[in-house]
Amino acid sequence: VVAPAPTPPRESFPLRLALGLALLLLVVVSGSTTLAVYLKSPTKGRSTNAAAALAKAEADAAAGHHEAVLTALDPLLKDEDSSLDQEERERALHLVEAARRALADAALVAGLVEEADRLAEEYTQGVSGAQAATEALERYEHALSLRGDPAVRARYERLRARVEGDRRAARGDAREGAEAILSASEALLRGDLAAAERHLLAAREILPGGDERLLRIERTLRAERLLAQGRAARAAGDLPAARAALEEAAPLHPDPRVRERIEEELRVLRTLEERARQRGTAETRLGEALAAAEAREFERAKELVQEAAAILKTAGVEPPPLLAKRRAAIDAAAELGNEWARAEAHLAELERHKRGAREEEARELAGNFRSLGERLAKRTADDALLAQALTAQLERAAERAARLADEIARLQKTVRSGRLERFLRRLQRLRSWKASVETPALVEERLADLLDLQEASSYVSGEASAEDRRWIDERVAHYLARREVWRDLRPDPLAPVMVQVRGGRVTAFTGSEHELPKVYYIAATELTRAEWRRYTRATGTPEPPGFRPTDDPLTLVSFRDVQRYCRWRSKRPDGSPRRVRFRLPTEVEWEHAARGPRGERFPWGNDFEDWRRGYAAVEGRIARVGSFARDRNHRGLMDLVGNVSEMTTAVGSPQQIVLRGGNASSRRTDTGADWRKPLRPGDEVSAYVGVRLLAVERATD
Known part of the structure; x- marks a missing residue:
């Protein structure tokens, strides 16, 4: 037998009430929390914003605001978390595609309308013909097929009406235009340019601007006017203006026979112009001859007169009477030129030594000048300008001599202490x-x-x-x-001693004549390594490895290195130019300075003397500069025959290097002042090639 379960004790009513209230409170709190969490959720917010954007985009699409549709929906479609459902996304895609198509159509329509407006304006202004109007109408029609804009349709209708009206008017004007063109052509044939101009103006008002008949008449009228202007200019003696007008008319005239006549006239004009130019050149030469004669350069004056005569003869122009008169006057003045020069020299001598001069001598000289002026005036009377100029000079010389006589008289009266x-x-x-x-x-x-x-x-x-x-x-x-x-020639003791050489016109061993500077300076010895060290230290120029600053001649340097050294040597330490400019001598300058006292090949004569044993100037070793006493000419230049050969430049070709002078390895036939050897660039960098400087004063350079 199972015993029955114990019966729980009965709870009191207040306890049950308290438990119920607690349970109710728990349910309320839980529900509030859930609601708050839901309201704060981002998904719920995004869903609300997307729906609003979609609704606004649909409204913008209906109003035709397609840019706003793209601005609103493109970000939503790219955002995978936009909370659009499948249906909303499809609607959004449809709206975007429609907006893009609408914008593309609008851009195409705008371009078509803009191009049509431009063509219509050109047609209206007469710049373009009917083809432009046809193209404008086609573009208007295309734009209207895409968008039926009332404003575009109004432009289309206006243009079409204008084109139809123009076509009707053109059919009536064509006959009048043809008659005006015919009348203008007949006037041109008669040579009545004013009537042709009137008919041409009438044709312009009727016919379109690009009409070939109109353009032909315009070109013909322009050519005929230019032809008339050219002929008038030729008649007035303005040959350049006549030629310019005919040259412009020739290609314009449509008639080949007229063009041929114009070309013939142009050939005549060019011949006349060339003769006028040659005549002007000859007149210039005669004026230069007058100036040369006034400067008493009579030989030059004769040459200029001869040039003027030759120019006129070549051009087939009859020489003016002045040419013969000036030639005769210059010849007459030249005959008295020597007497005039002697009198001038005598006057200058008296002026230099006036204290020992006699008053009577100066008075007599003044009379001689006046007598010379009278004779010259008679012989040159046919050339008034030349006679006046030369006699005025002689009168001034006579006055100088008279004043000198007065001064000598005063000096003779002075009591000298x-x-x-x-x-x-x-x-x-x-x-x-x-x-x-x-x-x-x-x-x-x-x-x-x-x-x-x-x-x-x-x-x-x-x-x-x-x-x-x-x-x-x-x-x-x-x-x-x-x-x-x-001092500028030798600014420091390391620099070589410079020797003055008088130049002028000289004859080289080759027989050619050359004009040298009247005075130039050449180094007595070759440039030394010690002097090169001063240059490299001053300029920062690198030296070859193992370089020693001795009194041996500088070798193994390039032509460009020597040029840079000469530019440096020609300036003072502060950068200002010296009074002299250093450079390499030309081969003729070197040869002139290197000759013996009577122009011999060697310092001692024209024949080589076998004195090299013991001196080693030739076929021996290189020694310090100035080591060979016999190798010295009358100017004091040393090391000309031996030691090292020297760089010079060719006459008329400053960049061509020519080797002059013998060296320690030379044969006896390659040692005289007449020996030369042109070098290719770079061959001058040799152990047997050195540098002898030349300088010229800047005032006479």
């Missing part, structure tokens, strides 16, 4: 200096004498004449300037 007489004797000694080759020592000696004279009492007190004091001052200034030149 013993101090002034001693001063004048010293001055006379200085004035009698003979011209000689200049050296630094000579410049210093003469400058010292002049400075002593400047300090003399007669100079300081003013007893000496103004002319004497001016002469002393000019000489002092001259030799001070010469001292500066010599």
Whole structure:
């Protein structure tokens, strides 16, 4: 027998009520939390925003705002978490595709309308013809097929009406235009350009601008006008204007026979122009001949007259009477030229030595000038300009001589003191200096004498004449300037000694004549390695490995290196230019300086002397510069026969290097001043090739 389960004790009512209230509170709290979580969920928010965007896009599509549709839906379709369901996504895709098609159609329509408007405007303004109107109508029709815009349709209708009206008018105007063209052509045939112009204006108002008949008449009228202008200019003597008008008319005229006549007239005009030009050139030569004769360059004046005659003869032009008159006048003046030159020289000599001159001598010279002027005036009377110019010069010379005579008379009356007489004797000694080759020592000696004279009492007190004091001052200034030149020629002891050489016109061993600088300077010895070291240190130029700054001649340098050195040597340390410019000598300058005292090939004569044993100038070793006493010419230039050969430049070709002078490896036949060897670029870089500098003063360069 199973015992019955125990019966639980009965709960009281208040307890059951409390438990029920607690359970109800728990349910309420749980539901509120779930609702809050749901309301805060991003999925629920995105779903709401997507639906709103889709609705707005549909409204924009209905209103034709296609850009707004794309702006709203493109981001949603690209966002995979946009919470659009399948149906909403399909609707959105449909809206986007429709918007894109609509925008493409709108762009096409805008382009068609814009192009049609442009063509219609050109047709309306008369710039283009009926083809432009047809193309404009086609574009309007295409645009209307895509979008029936009322404004576009209105433009289409207006243009079509205009085209129809123009076609009707053209059929009526064509006959009048043809009649106007015919009348213009008949007027041109008659040569009535004014009537042709009137009929052409009438045709322009009727016919379209591109009508071939109209263009032909316009070209013909233009050509006929130019032809008339050219003929009028030729009649007025304006040959360049006539030629320009006919050259412009020739290609314009449609009639080949007229063009042929125009070309014939042009050939005649060109011939006349060439003759006028040659006549002008001849007149210029005659004017130059007058100027040369006034400068007493009579031979040059004769050459210019001959040139003028040759020019006129070649051109087939009759020479003017002035040509023969000027030739005769110049010949007559040239016959008296020597007498005139002697009188001028005599006057200059008297002016230089007026203290020892006689008054009567100066008076006689003034009379000689006047007599010469009278004879010259008679012989050149046919050429008034030349006669007037030359006689005026002679009259001025006569006045100079008369003034000199007066001054000599005053000087002769002056009582000279013993101090002034001693001063004048010293001055006379200085004035009698003979011209000689200049050296630094000579410049210093003469400058010292002049400075002593400047300090003399007669100079300081003013007893000496103004002319004497001016002469002393000019000489002092001259030799001070010469001292500066010599200092620039050899600015430091390492630089080679420079020797002055007088140039001018010389004849080379080859027999050719050359014009050299009147004075130039050439180094007594070749450029040394020690001097090159000074250049490399000053400019930062790299030296070859193992380079030693000795008194041996510089070798193994290129032509361009030497040019750079010469440019550096021609400037002072502060960069300002020296009074002289250094460069390589031309081969003729080198040869002229290297000759013996009477132009011989060697310093001692024309034949090679076998003195090289013991000196090693030729077929031996290279020694320091100036080592060979016999290898020295009368100018003081050394190492011309041996040691190293020297770079020069060809006459007329500064970039062509020519080797001159023998070297330690030369044969005896390759050592004289006449030996030369042109080099190719780069061959000058040799152990047997050196550099001898030349300098010219910048004032005479």
